[in-house]
Amino acid sequence: MARLFYPGCALEQSGKPYEVSTLAVAKALGLDLPELRDWNCCGATAYMGTSELWGLALAARNLALTEQLGADELVTVCSGCYVVLNKAAKYTASNPALGAQVNDALAAAGLTYKGTVRVRHLLDVIVNDVRPETIQAKMKTSLAGLKVAPYYGCQIGRPFDDFDDSESPTTLDGLLEAVEAEVVPYPLKSRCCGGMLMSTSRDAAVTLVYNLLECADRAGAQCIVTACPLCTVNLEGYRRQVAAKHGKAYDGLPIFAFTQLLGVALGLPRAQTGVDMGLIPAEPALTAYL
Amino acid sequence: MAEMPKATSQQLADEFMEAILNLPDGEKIKQCIQCGTCSGACPTSHLMDYTPRETIAALRAGMLDRVLDSNTMWMCSSCYGCTVRCPAGIKLTDVMYELKSLAMKHGVRPKNVTTPALQEAFVAEVEAHGRNAEVGLMRRFFMGTNPFDGLRNLGLALAMKQRGRLSLGSSSVSPEGQRQLKAIADKARGG
Numbered sequence: 001m002a003r004l005f006y007p008g009c010a011l012e013q014s015g016k017p018y019e020v021s022t023l024a025v026a027k028a029l030g031l032d033l034p035e036l037r038d039w040n041c042c043g044a045t046a047y048m049g050t051s052e053l054w055g056l057a058l059a060a061r062n063l064a065l066t067e068q069l070g071a072d073e074l075v076t077v078c079s080g081c082y083v084v085l086n087k088a089a090k091y092t093a094s095n096p097a098l099g100a101q102v103n104d105a106l107a108a109a110g111l112t113y114k115g116t117v118r119v120r121h122l123l124d125v126i127v128n129d130v131r132p133e134t135i136q137a138k139m140k141t142s143l144a145g146l147k148v149a150p151y152y153g154c155q156i157g158r159p160f161d162d163f164d165d166s167e168s169p170t171t172l173d174g175l176l177e178a179v180e181a182e183v184v185p186y187p188l189k190s191r192c193c194g195g196m197l198m199s200t201s202r203d204a205a206v207t208l209v210y211n212l213l214e215c216a217d218r219a220g221a222q223c224i225v226t227a228c229p230l231c232t233v234n235l236e237g238y239r240r241q242v243a244a245k246h247g248k249a250y251d252g253l254p255i256f257a258f259t260q261l262l263g264v265a266l267g268l269p270r271a272q273t274g275v276d277m278g279l280i281p282a283e284p285a286l287t288a289y290l
Numbered sequence: 291m292a293e294m295p296k297a298t299s300q301q302l303a304d305e306f307m308e309a310i311l312n313l314p315d316g317e318k319i320k321q322c323i324q325c326g327t328c329s330g331a332c333p334t335s336h337l338m339d340y341t342p343r344e345t346i347a348a349l350r351a352g353m354l355d356r357v358l359d360s361n362t363m364w365m366c367s368s369c370y371g372c373t374v375r376c377p378a379g380i381k382l383t384d385v386m387y388e389l390k391s392l393a394m395k396h397g398v399r400p401k402n403v404t405t406p407a408l409q410e411a412f413v414a415e416v417e418a419h420g421r422n423a424e425v426g427l428m429r430r431f432f433m434g435t436n437p438f439d440g441l442r443n444l445g446l447a448l449a450m451k452q453r454g455r456l457s458l459g460s461s462s463v464s465p466e467g468q469r470q471l472k473a474i475a476d477k478a479r480g481g
Contacts, residue, residue: 013455049363049394051394051395052388053478054478095314101478108477197334279449
């Protein structure tokens with residue numbers, strides 16, 4: 001089995017802390033994640049809302065390249081990329097007529113997609129292939145006493161419940177418990193962060209983010225853990241607007257990608273965990289663990 | 291954009307159904323029981339001119355043109371909550387995508403809705419680099435809508451820059467990749 005890594009556009013920029021920690025954690029766990037050469041943007045919601053066929057074909061170029069290189073898994077850490085790439089893989093497989101249309105478009109570029117690639121989120125790979133017990137065995141710093149709210153967001157489990165429940169997922173809970181963090185009950189764990197509405201309907205998205213922050217705060221969480229660079233920016237980047245509308249900025253509630261906390265637990269050098277790149281200071285929440 | 295003769299409600303509905311039926315489980319839209327689970331699952335239905343349930347009712351009543359002129363599909367965040375809960379198995383999120391696509395194609399731009407501009411900015415950015423530089427996307431979007439809104443985001447941009455999370459340039463696909471993406475676009479858009 002060969003895996004390739006699909007970083008996606010956000011990871012190289014606003015998602016830098018997630019990228020840095022993902023690559024460092026993968027290395028520490030012996031997980032080989034070479035980058036898919038010449039990958040292109042997945043198209044996200046913008047292409048799907050312009051032409052589904054075009055969006056699927058754009059995403060499918062990445063699957064065709066993966067296949068061409070002899071790999072059978074394409075792994076991403078962005079839930080937005082994950083859902084679009086997975087949709088391209090599943091729709092072309094389940095609907096032969098649509099698959100033929102996508103392949104017609106790929107053929108114009110001299111490419112073909114036979115349908116052999118499995119799209120996976122890194123959370124799935126770490127939980128189901130690496131396994132939490134392996135991480136526990138390699139743990140250098142227990143996160144005992146750290147109260148975390150596990151935020152899955154939407155597209156990691158919807159519409160495709162490939163590795164977790166679409167409404168009440170638990171894989172991230174289990175992974176955080178493996179490094180002995182205290183996972184607080186978080187009923188809004190798969191509720192929407194607003195996604196691109198933060199740019200187009202800010203007022204609506206700010207309230208969705210407020211709900212997520214308030215729910216975590218009431219549960220006593222010291223930080224929120226994410227599995228998507230887009231959710232991360234929405235949760236940490238608009239506190240001023242949240243405060244203006246709802247009266248609270250949640251200054252002591254930083255947002256970390258799950259790989260960042262894994263990096264801390266694995267005892268990686270601080271710079272490799274990216275915890276100092278957050279918009280909300282990592283300390284005091286993480287002071288005892290760094 | 292070239293002037294397009296205004297399509298009748300029936301033409302729009304026909305075009306919409308053809309697109310929906312082309313997708314997996316598309317035919318299930320005919321089995322809607324108007325239970326409203328979709329609207330209940332939706333985090334933004336209270337902000338939509340027509341809720342997801344009403345959207346399918348409007349389609350049946352031959353009033354799809356009203357939905358197309360509304361803010362409904364532009365308030366969809368693609369959270370797929372409706373899709374996984376619909377007891378009839380209707381992929382409501384795909385329904386919203388088809389409505390967006392239809393509106394884009396027919397140049398329908400409801401007032402105060404900026405998502406079509408964001409989508410165009412996104413596509414333009416990807417056409418230029420094969421990838422999406424966040425700064426480039428936001429520059430295109432705000433220049434095309436409201437530059438003053440863009441200025442309000444400068445604080446966030448600077449905070450990102452300070453932490454090494456913002457680059458002015460972007461990585462690109464190879465020239466060969468660019469050629470492939472253009473060929474894919476030409477074929478998929480034409481077909």
